[in-house]
Amino acid sequence: MRELSVAEQRYQAVLAVVRDGRTVTEVAAEWRVSRQTVHTWLGRYEAGGLEELADRSHRPASYPHQMSAELEAMVLELRRWKPYWGPRSLVLELARRQVAPVPSESAVYRCLARSGLIDPSRRHRRLQSWKRWERGQPMELWQMDVVGGFLLAGGTTAKALTGVDDHSRFCVSARLMPRERTQLVCDGFSAALRSYGVPEQVLTDNGKVFTGRYAQPPVEVLFDRICRENGVEHLLTRPRTPTTTGKIERFHRTLRVEFDTRQVFRSLQVAQEALDEWVAYYNTARPHQSLADATPASRFQATGEVTRALRPSPERTGDHWVTRRVASNGVVTVGYQQISVGKHYGGSPCNVLVSADLLQFWVGNELLKTVARTTRGEIRKKNASGTAPR
Numbered sequence: 001m002r003e004l005s006v007a008e009q010r011y012q013a014v015l016a017v018v019r020d021g022r023t024v025t026e027v028a029a030e031w032r033v034s035r036q037t038v039h040t041w042l043g044r045y046e047a048g049g050l051e052e053l054a055d056r057s058h059r060p061a062s063y064p065h066q067m068s069a070e071l072e073a074m075v076l077e078l079r080r081w082k083p084y085w086g087p088r089s090l091v092l093e094l095a096r097r098q099v100a101p102v103p104s105e106s107a108v109y110r111c112l113a114r115s116g117l118i119d120p121s122r123r124h125r126r127l128q129s130w131k132r133w134e135r136g137q138p139m140e141l142w143q144m145d146v147v148g149g150f151l152l153a154g155g156t157t158a159k160a161l162t163g164v165d166d167h168s169r170f171c172v173s174a175r176l177m178p179r180e181r182t183q184l185v186c187d188g189f190s191a192a193l194r195s196y197g198v199p200e201q202v203l204t205d206n207g208k209v210f211t212g213r214y215a216q217p218p219v220e221v222l223f224d225r226i227c228r229e230n231g232v233e234h235l236l237t238r239p240r241t242p243t244t245t246g247k248i249e250r251f252h253r254t255l256r257v258e259f260d261t262r263q264v265f266r267s268l269q270v271a272q273e274a275l276d277e278w279v280a281y282y283n284t285a286r287p288h289q290s291l292a293d294a295t296p297a298s299r300f301q302a303t304g305e306v307t308r309a310l311r312p313s314p315e316r317t318g319d320h321w322v323t324r325r326v327a328s329n330g331v332v333t334v335g336y337q338q339i340s341v342g343k344h345y346g347g348s349p350c351n352v353l354v355s356a357d358l359l360q361f362w363v364g365n366e367l368l369k370t371v372a373r374t375t376r377g378e379i380r381k382k383n384a385s386g387t388a389p390r
Contacts, residue, residue, distance in 0.1 A: 006053075006054065006055055007050060007051070007053040007054040009031075010041050010053040011045070011050055013027050013030075013038060013041060014041050014042055014045045014053070016030075017042060018042070018045075024038045024039065024042075041053060066107075067103050067107055067111065071099070071103065072111050074099070075090055075094070075103075075108055075111050076111070076112075076115055076117070078090055078093055078094075079112060079117055084258055087105040087106070087108040087109040087112065088105055089287070090108050091104070091105050091108055092287055134166055134167055134247075135166045135167045136167065137167055138165050138167045138299065138300045139165065139167075139196075139198075139200065140167060140199065140200050141166040141200065141201045141202070141203060141235075142163050142164070142165055142166065142172060142192075142199045142201070142202045142203070143163065143164055143203045143245045144162065144163040144173065144189070144202060144203070144204050144210075144248065145162055145163075145204065145205060145245060145248045145249075145252070146159055146160070146161055146162070146185065146207065146209065147159065147162055147252045147255070148160075148180075149261045150176060150275075151261070151262070151264045151265065152266075152267065152268060152271065153264060153265065153266050153267065156178070158176045158178055158268055158271060159176070159177055159179065159180050160174055160175060160176050160177070160275070161173050161174075161175045161177065161185050161188035162174055162251060162255070163189075163192055163248070164247055164248050164296075165199075167299065167300075168291070168296045168297075168299035168300035169251070169288055169291065169296045169299075170283055170296040170297060170299070170300035171251065171282055171283055171296070172192045172195070172196050173188055173191070174255075174275050174276070174279045175187075175188035175191065175192075175272075176268055176271055176272045176275060178268060180207075180209060181366075182208075182209045182221060182222055182223070183222070183363075185209045185210070185223065186209075186222045186226060186366070189223060190226060193226075193230065197308055198230045198231070198232060198308040199232060200232070200233065201232065201233040202227060202232050202233070202234055202235065203235040203236075203237065203245060204223075204234070204236060204237070204245075205236070205237050206236055206237065206239065208221070209221070210223050210224075210234075210236075211224055211234065211236060213236070219367070219369075219370050220370075221366075221367055222366050222367050225367060231308070254282070258278070258282075259274075259278045282296070283295065283296050283300075284297045320353055321351055321353055321382075322334060322351075322354055322383070323349060323350070323351055323352070323382065323384060324350045324352060325347065326341060326345045326346050326347060326348050326349075326350050326363070327346060328343070328346040328347065330342045330343035330344070330345060332350050332352065332361060334354065334359060335354075335377070335379045336375055337359070337373065337374050337375055339359065339361060339369060341361050341363070341368040341369055342368065345363055345368070349363070350362065350363050350368075351363075354373070355373070356373070357372060358371070359371050359372075359373050
């Protein structure tokens with residue numbers, strides 16, 4: 001038996017009143033609808049017959065709050081220009097361009113959803129219990145880390161030493177390097193200290209380029225030494241807790257998306273120039289949501305305090321220093337004691353700090369190794385061939 005359509009069912013209810021003479025109350029009770037609904041069906045049948053009993057569209061006749069086609073096109077073009085911008089950033093850009101009236105964030109969100117540019121089902125909502133943690137003033141704490149994935153011509157890649165001020169999110173370091181080495185990391189750290197001053201604390205992970213506290217035996221690496229000599233407290237994260245350095249991790253996410261680390265640069269220098277340009281935009285022009293849409297530079301420079309200057313590195317000259325050249329097999333000989341510092345340092349000048357019980361081996365600003373001294377007495381030969389200071 002064929003199933004009756006909605007219009008046909010309503011038609012039978014109308015016939016029960018018009019043809020059979022039943023009351024509206026009886027028909028409403030039989031069809032389990034209100035009396036007003038039956039009266040509505042009767043009126044629509046009298047006005048247009050059976051066709052008027054079909055379901056009607058509930059769509060409003062007008063949309064007084066819907067954005068115009070011109071404004072919607074502008075929103076979609078801005079999104080195409082900056083595909084990582086969300087509704088908040090798009091509204092800020094429209095306000096900056098003096099568009100009137102400025103649409104709400106929800107209106108822009110619906111516009112993007114209608115165009116298929118965002119998936120409403122993947123919308124992430126922040127937990128109500130979540131709280132933002134930050135230091136009270138600039139230069140109280142820097143978060144630093146090393147991030148990779150910068151593509152160079154020839155199939156090689158580069159890494160960057162990154163650092164942000166915890167209070168202002170100001171990027172204090174974005175220095176590219178061909179590989180992650182202690183000397184290169186410390187050169188970038190020293191450059192940041194010379195440019196912006198010395199913070200009270202620095203927070204890093206437990207990488208070997210940052211600390212030797214967990215080595216066996218524990219040693220002081222160059223990064224720790226720079227912190228100690230300049231009065232910087234070096235804080236370390238707990239193992240397997242990346243959220244401790246959440247601000248620098250969030251900066252890396254922004255860096256990968258907005259700077260687009262998938263692009264390939266001709267050389268390390270070209271990549272560094274492009275990165276410097278983006279960092280300048282990030283610090284001085286890009287509104288930051290966690291800062292109430294202010295720029296990091298405006299918050300970093302808000303304090304009138306004078307930052308501490310970087311202390312100069314001590315000269316490695318005097319009776320306690322000797323100079324050697326690392327052999328091709330990575331061995332350095334001091335007072336008949338042979339110590340291996342690594343083959344990749346072969347041919348490099350090496351400064352050795354000689355104390356009564358210890359030997360410290362330095363190449364440039366990198367402390368390579370500290371070992372116990374097995375010989376006694378003064379080291380007569382201060383400078384090996386070709387290593388005497390000029």
